[in-house]
Amino acid sequence: MSDEYWFCLEHHRVEGEHGCRNADRLGPYPTEAEAARALQTVEERNEAWDNDPAWNDDALED
Numbered sequence: 915m916s917d918e919y920w921f922c923l924e925h926h927r928v929e930g931e932h933g934c935r936n937a938d939r940l941g942p943y944p945t946e947a948e949a950a951r952a953l954q955t956v957e958e959r960n961e962a963w964d965n966d967p968a969w970n971d972d973a974l975e976d
Contacts, residue, residue, distance in 0.1 A: 918942035921952035 916931035920941035943949040
């Protein structure tokens, strides 16, 4: 068994190497705990990117 973990988007649970298909999972993560908070990590990253002053979608609207 691998020492990597994934978060299954279909079943909302942490899986090991042999879980659902990769298209339905986030990861891999090095620990089970990190995989368990995958959705929070995605939310935090999206928030950071949405508020990144170096990224300016408004310039594309001109």
